[in-house]
């Protein structure tokens with residue numbers, strides 16, 4: 617049920633943040649991202665099942681925001697089940713199954729379980745740990761934004777794919793838009809080329825809207841225009857987010873990313889992914905081992921409730937694709953920009969404290 621349509625903003629370090637999900641007292645709320653930018657219904661989530669359905673239906677989405685959903689989802693599970701560990705494990709498995717590619721949510725769910733199970737008071741612990749996770753993710757966004765901004769030059773035209781911004785993250789700029797926002801805030805004059813991102817149009821609907829609020833100049837293109845725009849010199853950098861990075865630097869990101877990376881390489885354009893240690897999966901050696909979420913056929917054969925293909929058409933909808941590491945110029949993280957050779961360099965930077973994230 618819609619409670620309000622008022623967006624939730626807060627301030628941190630003098631910057632306005634736009635929250636995808638938040639807690640007020642013991643209550644958890646989120647905005648419906650399927651309706652953005654035309655409306656922003658706010659719903660209260662009262663159970664982990666309700667939150668899981670919101671995740672499945674993309675009401676809350678984006679790998680960063682899904683990490684927050686994992687933390688708050690387990691907080692709700694503890695509210696429902698107290699210290700019943702079996703029920704909490706079941707809730708965790710259910711929540712993990714709703715979006716199998718984005719690893720951030722799985723990591724925050726596991727962190728919640730591990731730390732809450734060690735506590736005397738499960739609810740107090742779930743409250744504190746979820747807040748810590750949200751806060752840490754926000755700090756990472758701001759840090760990776762600054763590292764990435766150093767790669768951006770005055771006058772750059774940067775293409776981004778899908779929506780890796782505030783409401784796909786913890787409120788500053790998610791991943792890719794943290795880099796773009798930090799570059800803009802540092803006074804660099806940039807323009808952004810936004811891919812509309814079929815079939816959900818996260819780029820046209822949400823990236824464009826967030827850039828408008830930030831007064832960052834942008835132009836929208838359809839996904840099939842990027843190759844031409846690169847070859848015509850209309851784009852000189854690409855920065856995308858990430859849903860999972862394998863130990864060797866292969867990247868799982870929104871479907872279409874791989875094609876943009878190929879076009880970037882053919883045109884000698886640097887292609888970066890912005891990520892955080894929350895999203896690097898050292899248990900997965902290479903991208904081919906990442907499970908790619910397959911979504912429903914009708915999400916491709918229709919849009920906004922309107923059928924766009926003949927009745928009876930069967931569609932394929934892999935939600936993500938894998939961009940091999942050799943197409944990636946650098947991986948922007950909260951600890952700095954990692955360059956090839958990725959297996960070695962990612963491990964050097966993160967592996968020793970992986971258990972803390």
Ligand SMILES: CSC[C@@H](O)[C@@H](O)C(=O)COP(=O)(O)O
Nearest residue numbers: 677678679778780784857858870
């Ligand atoms: C938030 S970083 C990842 C994005 O680049 C993008 O792939 C993404 O948000 C995935 O989106 P989703 O809309 O949850 O399927």
